[in-house]
Amino acid sequence: MRAAGGSTLRLATSLNESGMEAWTPSLVISRRIPRSRVRIDKAVPMLPTFVFARARHLDALLGLAATAKKAQPAFSVFRYQGRVPVISDVGLEPLRTAEAKALPKDQRHAFAAGEAVRLSDGPFAGMSGVVERAQGEFVLVCFPGFRVPVKISSFLLRPDEAEQTQPDKGTAARAA
Structure with a gap:
């Protein structure tokens, strides 16, 4: 969807509140109040x-965009060459990675031992594994078929909801 620049976050929030899954990549910036030291x-x-x-919300969004009075900020459904483009989750992964990199360290997802993860970027992109141990900014991940766990930056990892893989070798396999 397209909206006015200042309405982007409000639109995503209001659509989520109305039961439609909507997302826009965002980051938190720290600004100083003019003539003050307060940030x-x-x-x-x-x-x-x-x-x-x-x-799955496309029909509802098309109808909502066509109505004059709505609870959401004004928006339109984006069209390209007469069609509404459908972007896969894999196509949005670079945006999710950029958003995760921009998060302050204290707000990043903390992975626990035994949690299934999928890599979003880097040499192991697309692979799934199991967390063996978290070490601050890094996580040790056991991949099926690997003999030793791999040390990976936590911002590259996403929880893997699609499949719960269990490694067949290594410490994590013995723990599972």
């Missing part, structure tokens, strides 16, 4: 004007 944190969109929603 405030403010969420801003990484891609102003663009909001992504699940394809």
Whole structure:
């Protein structure tokens, strides 16, 4: 969907509140209040004007965009060559990785031993494994078929909801 730049985060929030899964990559910036030493944190969109929603909500979004009075900020459904483009989750993974990199360290997801993860970027992109141990910014991940766990930056990892893989070798396999 497309919206005014200042309405991007409000649109994503209001669509989520109405039961539609919507997302826009955002980051938190720290700004100083003019003529003051006080700093405030403010969420801003990484891609102003663009909001992504699940394809199953397309009919509802087309109807909502056509109505004059709605609870959401004004928006339109993006079209390219007369069609509404459908972007896969894999296509949005670089945006999710950039958003995760921008998060402050204290707000990043903490992985626990035994948790299934999938790599979003780097040489092991797309592979699934199991967390053996978390070490601050890094996580030791056991991949099926690997003899030793691999040390990976935690911002490259995503929880793996699609499949729960269990390694057949290594410490994590013995723990599972």
